[in-house]
Amino acid sequence: MRAVVQRASSASVTVESELVSALDSPGVVVLLGVSVQDTEAEAVQLAGKIAHLRMLDDEASLISAGAPALVVSQFTLYGDVRKGRRPSWTRSAKAEIAEPLYERFIAELERCGVHVERGVFGAMMEVALVNSGPFTVWVDTGDLPAPQR
Template identity: 45%
Template sequence: MRAVIQRVKRATLSVGGEEVSSIGGGLMVLVGITDSDTKKDMEYIGNKIVGLRVFNDENGVMNVNVGDSQNEIMVVSQFTLYGDAKKGNRPSYIRAAKGEISEPMYEDLIAYIESKGHKVARGVFGADMAIDMVADGPVTILIDSERSF
């Protein structure tokens, strides 16, 4: 499982021109899922999302996590995180899990984060989404569960 985590000042997600969800300051998380991901991968990524200390403390040092900073979280499924463009110019998405595997894992990730006491704004799985966001910093972190165990 891969996650691109961006600290944002705000983010709004729309489908077909209709606003679906939004957050103020917080974390915009794009999540990619592969066939080999397990509950262990999902929990690893979920713990990283809620535990990353990327918000400033009273001394201006990135030392505060999303919960302690009273910021928000948006999680969006993005199969293209497993795009492989090593060969040619058209990425292959063969490592990205199909919907019947990735959608339940995506929902499990959101439920896991919520079980840690966080409200999660979400994307619409499989939809063509437009995300309007203002990056903060910018601070962008890439987490890959394959490199964690």
């Protein structure tokens, strides 16, 4: 599972010209990619890691600052561009696998005490954000110790 995490002073998601979610205070935008090999344990592990990362002002975490997260599914994080000119999506999980893991990730962030706004899974979205810093990190469960099962 992969996440691009961006500190944001504001952010929103619009679908078909309708605002569906927005951060009402500074927080983070999480672009979340799910691979064909990801598990529920990895969703839990990644959410805990992001909830506790000290990436806000004064080295605060989402939890300690009471800051919100806007989570948007993004299968393109597993795009493979090594061959040819068209990205391959074979490593991206299909919706029937990805959506429950996306929901589990969000549920775990909420369990940690993070207020979560969300995109619309599988929809064509317009994501707007003002990246504060700029501050962007890439978190991949493949780079973290194996989750406890």
